[in-house]
Amino acid sequence: xxxxxxxHRRQTHAVAVVGHDNVPRVLADLRTVAISRMExxxxxxxxxxxxxxxxxxxxxxxxxxxxxxxxxPFMAPAGTRQLLDVTVWLNHDDHFFCVPxxxxxxxxxxxxxxxxxxxxxxxxxxLTVEVLxxxxxxxxVVLMIGSxxxxxxxxxxxxxxxxxxxxxxxxxxxxxxxxxDTIDDGVLDxxxxxxxxxxxxxxxAVMITLSAIRGLDTxxxxxxxxxxxQAARTRMTKTExxxxxxxxxxxxxxxxxxxxxxxxxxxxxxVKIGIMGCIVNGPGEMADADYGYVGSGPDRITLYRxxxxxxxxxxxxxxxDALIDIIRNDGRWVEKNY
Ligand code: SF4
Numbered sequence: 001x002x003x004x005x006x007x008h009r010r011q012t013h014a015v016a017v018v019g020h021d022n023v024p025r026v027l028a029d030l031r032t033v034a035i036s037r038m039e040x041x042x043x044x045x046x047x048x049x050x051x052x053x054x055x056x057x058x059x060x061x062x063x064x065x066x067x068x069x070x071x072x073p074f075m076a077p078a079g080t081r082q083l084l085d086v087t088v089w090l091n092h093d094d095h096f097f098c099v100p101x102x103x104x105x106x107x108x109x110x111x112x113x114x115x116x117x118x119x120x121x122x123x124x125x126x127l128t129v130e131v132l133x134x135x136x137x138x139x140x141v142v143l144m145i146g147s148x149x150x151x152x153x154x155x156x157x158x159x160x161x162x163x164x165x166x167x168x169x170x171x172x173x174x175x176x177x178x179x180x181d182t183i184d185d186g187v188l189d190x191x192x193x194x195x196x197x198x199x200x201x202x203x204x205a206v207m208i209t210l211s212a213i214r215g216l217d218t219x220x221x222x223x224x225x226x227x228x229x230q231a232a233r234t235r236m237t238k239t240e241x242x243x244x245x246x247x248x249x250x251x252x253x254x255x256x257x258x259x260x261x262x263x264x265x266x267x268x269x270x271v272k273i274g275i276m277g278c279i280v281n282g283p284g285e286m287a288d289a290d291y292g293y294v295g296s297g298p299d300r301i302t303l304y305r306x307x308x309x310x311x312x313x314x315x316x317x318x319x320x321d322a323l324i325d326i327i328r329n330d331g332r333w334v335e336k337n338y
Pocket of ligand 1: 244245246247248249250251276277278279280281282285
């Protein structure tokens, strides 16, 4: 029986770069987004430079582009794959760098397959144990599973239980659509629903689509997906800050100080920095941070490496530079690329 107190990632086999011990991948849902120029992909982390004719990729760039029925009018950036509805894929020239997406019905009717990866997209309720066993006969199958957002978590969790009971090991893409009044509400909903599944060990990739009254925002959707993976500790792509909520004991302006530390360190991928207002409770509240910046008196800061004090009661004026020196001496500092 799975312990609710211990993180276990569901065991899956790898299909290309999805599943097994690969980090969870991020898909961008571009089916309703007009993409006509290479520059249009900057919103999902792929920046094209027409002078050098080269792509550069950010740490938070989507790896799979779900184009549906409208393939890109140019070659996709290196390292990415387009996902096309199977009826479109069949007539497309590129049967390797483009990956077909089937419904369950299409999977049964259409015999053509990609040689490496085939995605079967379905809603959670469709995946009975019998269907799971049928799909598991082909080792190239990756499931893309969604469910209406009003009962997403419970439906997906039941589905995950069926997958575990069936002892099948296909990788799973968690598909999530939110239609809220504001993007902020969508981010919160996605974080609780998708994040809840990830911390329980389900999900080898995520595709989040946030739409709100002010329209689709693909950049926010992709950023949210990476943020949720980071918060679930399943894929670290940026610096992590752990700061206390502040209270009567707080010894400095927490928001201002956090913003200042962030401006110097937000390029340190995977480093966790705790910023705590007082030394009474701060060290306990930042227990899993790599470094700590803790108020220990008026204009005084104590710096930590993990739970160990490295510099005690130093003037706050030089504390950020001292923190950077500690990170540098640990070999974890890289220069910022402006
Ligand atoms: S760490 Fe200290 S200042 Fe921050 S909320 Fe806790 S008690 Fe208050």
